[in-house]
Amino acid sequence: xxxxFAETALLPTGWAANVRFDIADNGDLSAVTADSKxxxxxxxxxxxxxxxxxxxxHAFQRAMAGLAERAGPSDDSFWTWRQxxxxxxxxxxxxxxxxxxxxxxxxxxxxxxxxxxxxxYLHHGPDGSPHDDPAETSRRIIAAARATGIGLTHLPVLxxxxxxxxxxxxxxxxRFLHGGDDFMALVEGLSKDHAHDRQIRIGMALHSLRAVxxxxxxxxxxxxxxxxxxxxxxIHIAEQQREVDDCLAWSGARPVQWLLDNAAVSRRWCLVxxxxxxxxxxxxxxxxxxxxxxxxxxxxxxxxxLFPLFAYxxxxxxxxxxxxxxxxISPVEELRWLEYGQRLKAERRNIMPxxxxxxxxxxxxxxxxxxxxxxxxxxxGALEAGARADLLVLDGDHPQLVGRDGDVLLDSLxxxxxxxxxxxxxxxxxxxxxxxxxxxxxxxxxxxxKAVAALA
Numbered sequence: 001x002x003x004x005f006a007e008t009a010l011l012p013t014g015w016a017a018n019v020r021f022d023i024a025d026n027g028d029l030s031a032v033t034a035d036s037k038x039x040x041x042x043x044x045x046x047x048x049x050x051x052x053x054x055x056x057x058h059a060f061q062r063a064m065a066g067l068a069e070r071a072g073p074s075d076d077s078f079w080t081w082r083q084x085x086x087x088x089x090x091x092x093x094x095x096x097x098x099x100x101x102x103x104x105x106x107x108x109x110x111x112x113x114x115x116x117x118x119x120x121y122l123h124h125g126p127d128g129s130p131h132d133d134p135a136e137t138s139r140r141i142i143a144a145a146r147a148t149g150i151g152l153t154h155l156p157v158l159x160x161x162x163x164x165x166x167x168x169x170x171x172x173x174x175r176f177l178h179g180g181d182d183f184m185a186l187v188e189g190l191s192k193d194h195a196h197d198r199q200i201r202i203g204m205a206l207h208s209l210r211a212v213x214x215x216x217x218x219x220x221x222x223x224x225x226x227x228x229x230x231x232x233x234x235i236h237i238a239e240q241q242r243e244v245d246d247c248l249a250w251s252g253a254r255p256v257q258w259l260l261d262n263a264a265v266s267r268r269w270c271l272v273x274x275x276x277x278x279x280x281x282x283x284x285x286x287x288x289x290x291x292x293x294x295x296x297x298x299x300x301x302x303x304x305x306l307f308p309l310f311a312y313x314x315x316x317x318x319x320x321x322x323x324x325x326x327x328x329i330s331p332v333e334e335l336r337w338l339e340y341g342q343r344l345k346a347e348r349r350n351i352m353p354x355x356x357x358x359x360x361x362x363x364x365x366x367x368x369x370x371x372x373x374x375x376x377x378x379x380x381g382a383l384e385a386g387a388r389a390d391l392l393v394l395d396g397d398h399p400q401l402v403g404r405d406g407d408v409l410l411d412s413l414x415x416x417x418x419x420x421x422x423x424x425x426x427x428x429x430x431x432x433x434x435x436x437x438x439x440x441x442x443x444x445x446x447x448x449x450k451a452v453a454a455l456a
Contacts, residue, residue, distance in 0.1 A: 001022065001023065001024065001025065001030075002022075002023040002042075002389075002429055003020065003021065003022055003023070003039075003040070003041040003042065004020070004021040004023070004041055004042050004043075004044055005018070005019070005020050005021075005036065005038040005039075005041035005042065005043050005044065006018075006019045006021070006043075006044045006047070006048040006393075007019075007044075007047075008047045008048070008405065009021075009034075009047065009048035009049070009383060010047075010048070010049045010050065010383065010410075011032065011034065011382075011383050011384065012382045012383070012384050015405075015406050015407070016034035016035075017034065017035065018034065018035050018036050018037070018038075019032065019033065019034050019036065019048070019383075020032070020033045020036035020037075020038075020039075020041060021041075021048075021383070021389065021391075023389045023429040024429070025429075026198055026429075027198055027199070027388055027389055027427075027428030027429035027430065028198070028379075028386060028387065028388060028389065028429070029383065029384065029385055029386065029387050029388070029389050030385060031385050032383055032384055032385055044393050044424070045393060045395075045396075045423060045424070046393050046394045046395050046396040046397075046423055047393075047394045047396055047401075047405075047409060048383070048391050048392065048393055048394070049365070049383075049391070049392050049394065049410070050369050050380070050381055050382055050383050050390065050391060050392070051112060051113065051114025051115070051380070051390035051391055051392050051425065051426075051427065052112050052113050052114065052321070052331040052365075052368060052369065052372060052392075053113070053114070053115045053116075053117070053320060053368070053369070053372025053373055053375070053376050053378075053380060053381060054108055054113040054115065054116045054117065054321070054322050054323055054331070054372070055116075055117040055234075055270060055272075055291070055293050055320040055321065055322045055371070055372050055375040055376060056117055056119055056234070056270075056272050056293045056295055056322025056323070056324050057104070057116050057117060057118050057119060057322060057323060057324065057326070058118075058119055058120075058121075058324065058325060058326075059097070059100060059101035059104050059105075059118060059120075059141060059144070059326075060088075060089070060092055060097055060100055060101070060122055061085070061324075061325040061326055062100050062101075062103065062104040062107075062326040062329075063088075063096075063100045063448075063451070063452055063455065064084070064085065064088045064325075065325065065326050065327045066327075067084060067088065068081045068084040068085070076303075077240075077302075077303060078239070078240050078302045078303065078304065081302055083172070086172030086173070087172075088455075089122060089172070089175055090126050090172075090175075091126075091455055092122065092455070094131070094136050094137055094140045095140075095451070096451040096454060096455060097122065097137055097140050097141070098140035098141070098143055098144050099144075099444075099447040099448050099450065099451035100448060100451055101118075101140065101141050101144035101145075102144040102147050102148055102444045102447065102448070103444055103445060103447070103448035104144075104326060104329070105144055105145060105148040105150045106148050106438045106440075106441050106444050106445075107329045108150060108323070108329055109148060109149065109150055109425050109427070109432050109433050109438055110420065110422070110425070110433055110436065110437075110438060110441075111329050111330045111331060111332075111420065111422070112330075112331050112332070112392050112422050112425065113150070113323075113329075113331060114150065114151060114380070114390035114391075114392070114425065114426075114427045115150060115151035115152070115153065115372070115376055115378060115380050115390065115427075116145070116150055116151070116152055116153070117153045117155055117203075117232075117234065117270075117322065117375060117376050118141050118145075118152060118153070118154050118155060119155050119157055119205050119234060119272070120137070120138060120141055120154065120155060120156055120157055120205075121156075121157035121159050121176045121205075121207055122137055122175055122176065123137055123138075123156070123157075123175065123176060123177075123178065123186075124137075124174070124175045124176075124177070125175070126175065127174065128174030128175055128177065130182075134182070134185070134186055135186055135189055135190060138154060138156055138186070138190055141154060142154060142194075142200060145199070145200070146199075147440070147444070148432065148438070148440070148444065149427050149428070149430055149432035149439075150427060150432075151199050151200075151376075151378060151380065151388065151390065151427055151428060152199065152200050152201070153201040153202075153203055153232060153375075153376040153377060153378060154190065154194075154200065154201070154202050154203070155203050155204060155205040155232070155234050156183070156186050156187055156190065156202075156204055156205070157176070157204075157205040157206070157207050158178055158180070158183045158204065158205070158206050158207065158211070158212055158216070158220055159173065159176040159177055159178065159207040159211045159212075160177060160178060160179065160180075160211060160212055160213070160216055161210070161211055161212065161213065162210070162211075163210050163246065164209065164210055164246050164247060164249075164250035164251070165213070165250050166213045176207070180216050180219050180220050180223075183204075183220060184220055184223045184224075184227075187202065187204050187224065187227065188227055190202045191227060191228060191231070198388065198428065199427075199428055201231075201232075201376060201377055201378050202228075202231065203224075203231045203232035203233060203234065203377060204220070204224055204231065204232075204233055204234075205233070205234040205235060206220075206221075206233070206234075206235040207235070207236060208235060208236040208237065208243070209235075209237065209243075209247060209255055209258065209259065210243065210246070214262060217263065218263075221233060221263065221264075230268065230377060231268070231377065232268055232269075232270060232375060232376065232377040233268055233269050233270070234269070234270040234271075234272060234293065234375070235259070235269070235270075235271060235272065236272045236273060237255050237256055237259060237271050237272065237273060237274055238254065238255040238256050238271075238273065238274045238275065238276040238277055238281075239272075239273040239274075239275060239276070239299075239302075239304050240276065240304060241276060241305075243255060243276070244276045254276075254277075254278065254281060255276075256271065256274055256277050256281040256284070256285055257278075257280075257281050257284070259271070260281075260284050260285065260288060265288045265289075265290050266288065266289055266290065267289040267290065267291075267318075267374060268290075268377070269288070269290035269291070270290065270291045270292075270293045270320070270375040271285065271290055271291070271292055271293065272293035272295070272322070272324075273293070273294070273295065273299060273304060273307075274292050274307060275299055275304045275305040275306060275307050276305060277308060279308075279311065282308045282311050282312050282315070282317075283311070283315050285312070285317060286312050286315035286316055286317030286318075287315070287316075289318070290318070291318045291319060291320050291371045291372075291374050291375040292307065292312060292317060292318070292319045292320075292371070293319075293320055293321075293322055293375060294307050294319055294320070294321055294322070294334070294338055295321065295322045295323065295324035295325075295334065296321075296334050296337040296338045296341060297323065297324075297327055297328040297333055297334060297337055298322075298323070298324035298325045298326075298327060299324075300337060300341070301325065301327045302325075306341045306342065306345055307338075309338065309339075309342050309351060309352065310342065310346075310351050310352070310353065313352065313353045313367070314353055318367075318370065318371040318374060319367055319368065319371045320367075320368050320370075320371030320372035320374070320375050321334040321335060321338070321368045321372065322334070331368070332413060332414055332418075333418075334368075335361070335364040335365065335368060335414050336414055336415060338352075338364065339351060339352055339360060339364060339414075352364055352367075357407050359407035359408070359410065359411055360411065360414075360415075361407070361410045361411035361412070361413060361414035361415055362407035362410040362411060364414060365410050365413075365414065369381040369382065370382075388427075388428050388429075389426055389427075389428060389429040390426065390427050390428065391425075391426050392422050392424070392425055392426075393422070393423050393424035393425075393426075394409070394413070394421055394422060394423060395421050395422070395423040398419070398421040399417070399419075400412055400413065400416045400417045400419065400421050401413065401416075401421050420436065422436070423435060423436060
């Protein structure tokens with residue numbers, strides 16, 4: 001049993017004073033009690049808030065961030081970026097994937113992400129042949145999560161085709177491809193291996209409507225229901241106008257409309273990006289209970305467009321944030337640009353519906369906590385009994401935060417600067433960052449440098 005004491009902490013009921021946290025040996029919060037006395041507890045040095053979930057990550061892309069920022073001979077787009085990514089993918093080995101993922105996860109932890117959803121589609125060898133262990137690269141991602149201490153929802157990705165209606169894949173996609181039976185064998189094996197692990201959750205992802213047929217989507221989601229009826233399901237959707245146009249040509253419907261009409265989309269689902277929706281689709285997605293997985297820095301980098309935030313949240317829609325291609329690894333920056341993009345479009349301020357308090361930063365943080373926990377299907381995102389002990393200790397004396405309290409503290413955290421104001425990070429009852437430093441960051445950074453040198 002570990003006992004902590006904070007002078008102030010953000011609980012599900014709001015900010016509370018003199019909070020005692022009782023943490024069981026399995027890393028769960030066994031009790032959270034306000035108006036307590038410190039007694040023999042470890043006294044925390046600053047305000048405490050729940051750790052953030054990063055619901056959408058492609059770990060290997062951390063090492064290619066910055067390599068696709070050179071103008072081409074024609075208009076650049078997501079599709080030209082994708083060609084750079086395919087070239088990069090061809091050089092990765094399981095060793096380099098693990099080293100890159102570990103470095104990324106250290107950076108996430110230091111930034112305040114305590115859990116990650118790894119949307120993992122890099123399954124096979126460079127020529128497309130399976131590894132001797134078909135789950136080799138998934139196991140490397142899980143090893144990186146274990147080494148760093150971050151909570152993981154691992155989402156093996158089903159990627160079978162190159163375009164709508166079962167178009168053949170191109171050579172750049174050969175490392176990603178699975179048939180339905182082989183894919184479900186992968187998911188089932190990983191699920192059995194980690195069935196009792198409080199830090200690892202297994203779900204699945206459909207890469208996109210481009211990459212699966214309706215029959216394959218139905219077959220695999222039905223199989224997942226039989227395996228684990230609560231396992232999360234994620235999908236990229238409606239990210240680019242070309243995708244919308246191609247979906248209309250194939251089916252007569254837009255991507256989000258088609259999915260909602262043809263799949264049992266529910267709270268288990270996370271629809272990533274969804275930046276290209278009509279008003280009707282926006283309201284329908286909100287009513288479905290699914291989470292919109294928003295990655296504003298990547299969406300900006302790729303020219304994806306803006307998610308219809310106000311209408312979606314006003315309709316009761318759930319949302320969370322991810323760092324996707326890792327051009328930025330900061331929940332603060334994702335939330336800030338989620339709001340700033342709306343301000344630029346609307347030409348006014350304070351867009352996010354903020355309830356009675358009117359605190360936009362707090363509303364963004366709380367929404368992302370709840371949506372991230374839902375999307376990752378793990379007991380996180382709240383400091384309450386039964387949840388994982390995933391928490392951040394802020395530096396209350398930091399220039400961005402000094403003199404702030406309550407929801408104004410979260411407004412200042414999100415909107416007042418770029419320096420990291422997070423002092424300590426705990427995941428599953430274990431300190432992984434103290435004084436801004438990860439316990440193994442030097443060795444992990446050394447492995448990352450060797451991996452990047454090998455790629456270069």
